[in-house]
Structure formats: C-alpha cells, structure tokens
Amino acid sequence: MKTNLTKAECSSNLKNVIDALYVLNGKWKLPIVLSLVNSPKRFNELIKDVEGISPKILAQELKHLEQNELVVRKVFATTPVSIVYEASEYSESLKDVLRTLSDWGAGHRKKILGR
Amino acid sequence: MKTNLTKAECSSNLKNVIDALYVLNGKWKLPIVLSLVNSPKRFNELIKDVEGISPKILAQELKHLEQNELVVRKVFATTPVSIVYEASEYSESLKDVLRTLSDWGAGHRKKILGR
DNA sequence: GTAACCGCTTTCCTTTGGGAAACTGCTATC
DNA sequence: GATAGCAGTTTCCCAAAGGAAAGCGGTTAC
Numbered sequence: 001m002k003t004n005l006t007k008a009e010c011s012s013n014l015k016n017v018i019d020a021l022y023v024l025n026g027k028w029k030l031p032i033v034l035s036l037v038n039s040p041k042r043f044n045e046l047i048k049d050v051e052g053i054s055p056k057i058l059a060q061e062l063k064h065l066e067q068n069e070l071v072v073r074k075v076f077a078t079t080p081v082s083i084v085y086e087a088s089e090y091s092e093s094l095k096d097v098l099r100t101l102s103d104w105g106a107g108h109r110k111k112i113l114g115r
Numbered sequence: 116m117k118t119n120l121t122k123a124e125c126s127s128n129l130k131n132v133i134d135a136l137y138v139l140n141g142k143w144k145l146p147i148v149l150s151l152v153n154s155p156k157r158f159n160e161l162i163k164d165v166e167g168i169s170p171k172i173l174a175q176e177l178k179h180l181e182q183n184e185l186v187v188r189k190v191f192a193t194t195p196v197s198i199v200y201e202a203s204e205y206s207e208s209l210k211d212v213l214r215t216l217s218d219w220g221a222g223h224r225k226k227i228l229g230r
Numbered sequence: 231g232t233a234a235c236c237g238c239t240t241t242c243c244t245t246t247g248g249g250a251a252a253c254t255g256c257t258a259t260c
Numbered sequence: 261g262a263t264a265g266c267a268g269t270t271t272c273c274c275a276a277a278g279g280a281a282a283g284c285g286g287t288t289a290c
Contacts, residue, residue, distance in 0.1 A: 013213065013214075013217035014145060014149055015220075016216070016217040016218070016220035016224070017216045018145070018220070019223065019224050020216045020217070020219050020220030021136070021139065021140065021216065021220075023220075023223060024136065025136070025140065026247075026248090027247085027248075028248090030129060030132060030133070031129065034129055042266080042267085043266070043268070044265080044266065044267075044268095052249095053249095054249055054250070054251095055267080055268060055269085056248085056249075056268085056269075056270085057247090057248065057249075058268090059267080059268055059269075060248095068223070068227060069226065069227065079257075080256070080257050080258075080265095080266075081266095081267095082266090083268095090226070093219065093222070093223075094219070096218075096219070097215050097219045098132055100211050100215045101131070101132045101136065101215075101216075102132050102135070103131070103211075104135050104209070104211070105131035105133070105135030105138075106128075106131040106134075108134065108135065108138060108183070108208075109131070109134050111184065111205070112182075112184065141277080142277085143278095157237085158236070158237050158238070159235080159237075167279095168279095169278080169279055169280070171238090171239075171240085171278085171279080171280090172277090172279075174237080174238055174239075194287080194288095195236075195286070195287050195288080196236095197236090198238095
C-alpha cells in the first residue's frame with residue numbers, strides 16, 4: 001500500500017502542527033527546556049548555562065514555557081526566597097516529538113549538505 | 116525503566132531539531148507543502164488555494180522549499196510555458212514528523228485550553 | 231490594439247523577535 | 261554604610277519576517 005499523506009492527514013492536522021510549532025518556536029525555548037531537563041536551575045544559573053541569552057528574553061521565555069506547563073517555577077521560603085525552575089513531568093511528552101524532529105533534521109542535513 | 120530524556124538525547128540532538136525547525140518554520144511553508152501534496156499546482160492556483168499568501172511570500176517560500184527538495188518546479192514547453200509545482204517524493208519523509216507534531220499539538224491544546 | 235492572464239519582482243511599510251545596557255527592590259555579607 | 265548577589269524589569273535599538281500594492285515582460289484572446 002502506498003503510504004502517501006492522505007488529504008485528511010494533511011488538512012485536518014495542519015492546525016495541530018502549527019499549534020505545536022508555536023509552542024516550540026523561537027531561538028531559545030528548546031535550549032531552555034533541555035537545560036532544565038538536565039537539571040533544575042535558578043534564574044542566574046540559566047543565564048550562564050544557556051549561552052548568549054539575555055535576562056529579558058529568558059524571563060519572557062520562562063513565562064511562555066510556564067504557561068504551556070513545560071516548566072515549573074518553584075519558590076522556596078528560605079531567606080531570601082530561592083526560585084528554582086524545573087522541567088515538568090509533562091515535558092517528557094516532547095520526547096517523541098524531539099526524536100522524530102531530530103532524526104529528520106539529521107537526515108535532511110545529510111541530504112542537502114552531504115554531511 | 117524510566118524513560119527520561121538522556122543528556123545525550125538532549126544536547127547532541129538540539130542542533131538537529133533546530134535545523135529541522137528552520138526548514139519547517141514560518142507561517143506558510145507547511146500550508147504550501149500540504150496544498151501541493153493534495154495536488155500539483157501552478158503559481159496562481161497556489162495563490163488561491165493557500166489563503167492569504169501574497170505573491171512575494173509565495174515566490175520566496177517556493178524557492179526555500181525547492182532548495183530543501185521538498186517541492187519540485189516543473190517547466191513544460193507548451194506555448195506559453197506552463198510552470199507546475201509539485202510536492203517531491205522526498206516530502207513524504209515528513210510524514211512521521213508531521214504526525215508526531217500533530218499528535219502532540221492536539222494533545223497539548225487539549226491540555227492547555229481544554230478543547 | 232487592448233485587455234487580461236501568467237509568473238513572478240520591486241518597493242515600501244508594519245510587525246515581531248531578539249539583544250545591550252541600565253536599573254530596581256530586596257537581602258546578605260563585609 | 262558599602263558592596264554584591266538574586267530575580268527580574270525597563271528602555272532603547274536593530275534586524276528579520278511578513279504584507280499591500282504596483283509593476284513588468286511575455287502571451288493570448290477578443
């Protein structure tokens with residue numbers, strides 16, 4: 001059986017794909033999530049770990065990721081309070097997405113650039 | 116076995132994922148590919164089918180998609196020449212990517228918006 | 231010959247994303 | 261009391277993305 005994309009697959013899923021890309025898009029979202037998957041971190045630790053990001057952008061992206069429940073902001077009532085960002089359990093749902101994207105990206109680079 | 120993203124999965128694949136998103140990104144690339152998967156089309160047919168796109172953007176995106184071998188531009192020596200754009204056979208390689216993105220996007224929308 | 235269609239390109243403009251730097255309020259340390 | 265660190269916010273700026281409108285060279289239909 002020929003496994004073309006069917007019309008249904010194409011049009012009915014376009015919105016879903018666009019929604020997914022909206023959440024993952026931009027220069028920093030995935031780097032931040034992946035840094036937090038490695039280990040939870042505080043704001044200034046993220047600034048150091050995610051190379052090149054500015055505090056404005058980091059704050060902005062963390063809010064976006066929090067809204068999408070991929071990152072959790074935890075406040076500890078120490079003095080002074082400590083604030084720690086973690087990758088949520090839900091962020092594991094990205095695993096399959098990231099794997100297929102990574103596989104395709106690797107294969108594609110090889111096809112187009114030959115390396 | 117706990118199926119966390121491993122450190123290796125995270126860092127070594129980030130570049131691949133970013134490369135993949137670079138190719139798929141933007142407002143119009145996927146709509147164009149999906150329109151062409153349904154049926155090959157001429158320039159002005161695409162203008163009508165991909166609602167809201169301007170000729171400048173369409174020309175630009177078609178070039179990008181051609182460079183990435185997802186779309187083929189065929190010139191027929193009729194008088195006047197007719198130019199037809201088709202989804203390439205290689206564009207089928209996007210099937211898995213689109214499916215996982217679509218699944219995740221659908222689930223995610225449900226989680227965040229409850230619909 | 232003129233009006234219309236095809237496949238674009240050009241120009242100009244607005245919106246969006248991202249970055250640099252300074253600054254703020256708070257706390258802790260010296 | 262001065263300095264430094266934390267967790268950001270504010271301001272200003274630049275570049276890239278995207279859109280609206282017009283134009284252009286060719287062809288064909290009237």
